[in-house]
Amino acid sequence: MKNIKQIIALKTFPALHVVLWAEKLIESYRFDSNTLKTTVHSGLYGSDNLLEVISLFESKNDSFTIEKQLQIHGISVLKQH
Numbered sequence: 001m002k003n004i005k006q007i008i009a010l011k012t013f014p015a016l017h018v019v020l021w022a023e024k025l026i027e028s029y030r031f032d033s034n035t036l037k038t039t040v041h042s043g044l045y046g047s048d049n050l051l052e053v054i055s056l057f058e059s060k061n062d063s064f065t066i067e068k069q070l071q072i073h074g075i076s077v078l079k080q081h
Helices: 009-019
Strands: 002-006 040-046 049-058 070-077
Touching: 009 040, 009 049, 009 070
Parallel strands: none
Antiparallel strands: 002 040, 040 049, 049 070
């Protein structure tokens, strides 16, 4: 059974590292926006295994009229999934 859980930024790093930034040190993508109260990090789990992650932070784009807007900061699906 798969389920989505809200997680802390630190839990996203292993999946983001493997898929997006394997050539960089894990410490190199600690962004200030990761720890803002308005930033949301979610993980898709299968059993107890993390399969996918997404991080969203508030960002205003004047092209849209909706008041609260979120921008994808990082998204990762582990290769085997």
